[in-house]
Amino acid sequence: MMRKLWSSFLRLFRESDRALLPADSRQVRPLTIVVAIMCALGCLAGLSASAGFRAADTWTSDLKSAMSVVVQSPRGDADLTRAAAIVGRVAGVTRSEAMSRDRAKELLRNYGTDMSTTIDALPVPRLIEVGVVAGQTNVKADIERVLKAAGFTVTVDDHSRFTGEVLRTSTLVRIVAILALVALVVAAIATIAFAARAALETRREAVNILHLVGAKDAFVAREVQIRFLRLGFVAGLIGAGVAGVLALIGTLVFAFGASDFTSGAPLLAWTDVWILLIAPMITGSASAIAANMAARATLRDLV
Amino acid sequence: MNEKTRTPRYRDGGPIVRFDKVGVTYGSGTQALRNVSFELESGGFYFLTGPSGAGKSTLLKLMYLALRPSQGRAQLFGVDIGSASRDDLPMLRRQIGVVFQDFRLLPHLSVFDNVAMPFRVRDVPLSHYAEDVDDLLRWVGLGGRIDALPETLSGGEQQRVAIARAVVGKPSLLIADEPTGNVDPEMGARIIRLFIELHKLGATVVIATHDLDLVRRSGAPVLQLEAGELTQFPGLEPGAKARR
16 A cells, blocks of 8 residues: 555656656756755745744733733732732633742743842732733723722733734734745746746757647647646645654744743644645646746747 | 548648748848749649758748748648748648658657657547557558657668658648658658558648659659759749649
8 A cells, every 4th residue: 555655656756658748857856856945945934924923823812811910019928919809800800819929039030140149138029910801901990990999009011012012023024924935936936937948948859849740839838837737746745745844843842942931832733734735736836837838938939 | 540530631622832932041141942933732742852952841841831931922721821820830730741851759759659649739539549550550560669769760660650650640731851761662662652542542742852763753743942943843933833
């Protein structure tokens, strides 16, 4: 069974013995490699765009559904617990939890500076972690109002300054990824068109014979098109395979090295497989169309 | 032969080839043909002779539509080939069979596929022509070599493949450039007999040759070219018709 599948796969790489235009392996192999590399880069650009979209969505969603309340006074443990309970009763709040001193210290440690000897001397912030219904308005104002009424001096941070930056950054990532994808597709089409012209030029004698026995330009162009459809599809399979392996390695490296901030947004998802699946079909179709158009244009120059 | 493989025949009744003051000047400025006028009647059998460089190949190229005239008016099957659109050419070419002096076989294709080429470019299914191609290859003595590649054949065998390719579609106009040049006398005679058979079936045959014995024996009308001009042809004057 496997041998049959492998044999069928290998047949994709071989020209039919009955192809009217002669094959040229000296051209086919390097061209396949070039298109495969472009396809791999295109797939990686597509996967990057997809991952960028997903990460931005996850991060902005996380940020929009969470707030931090910094209690400036009173700062005792019992006061903090009471404040958390008051916040928990505000409409739109889904979770309200007083942060322990130890956890607050850990947050400070995450800033990266070696604070092991001085952190105990610092007045760590007393925080309440608040979960809110995403999109709910006036929650921040309500929390400030009820805590003030209960005698607390607080600052409520709704993370809006980070959300804007994440959105701007993710939009830039998306645009760059899409532009890279478009540039690669254009480059691949131009390469195929150039190769199709070269293929016809080097087979001019065969093309002339086909014309003289009554072949229409469309027939000759179709012969070229079929060849480049196969080349594009095979190059697409190779490129998508390479991109898939690279993406998998990247995902694993990213997963093992993930921080608290990034662990909630996986680099790749199973749904990204569609990018790898359609890549050979897109590459094959684009190659075939580009080759057909280039062939017709070249044939018009012949008698 | 199967109906689907048959080439439509020219039935207009007028000259199948009509040249009126035709000239060809190549890009380099060389004038290969000058003021050539003649008519070939549908169903005629003609020889084209002349020394090397006289313009025979150029005249044949005009007749098998590999070239357009630079001056004058050339008509094939009633169509002006100087002004015919590119889309019209394939249908005209399908009515013409050509035996090239250098055979012009496709080296990567088998003998069978080279002969079947006129059908394949028309997208005729294999089942409609396979038997005809096999029969024809047996007739030219290549029945046992249908899967061979041209490079493994002798010059004479390659010429027979080229002839089989030219006649397999039963063309209305058969043009042969030195068709007996690379074969032994016996095969040469068989090839000429094949051309005569096609002629009897209604095809117009034009054979370019240096074999003056063959020309004399046949008694067919002769077009003779010298330095790009027709020097021998009955009815040489413009508009005059060829002797049959």
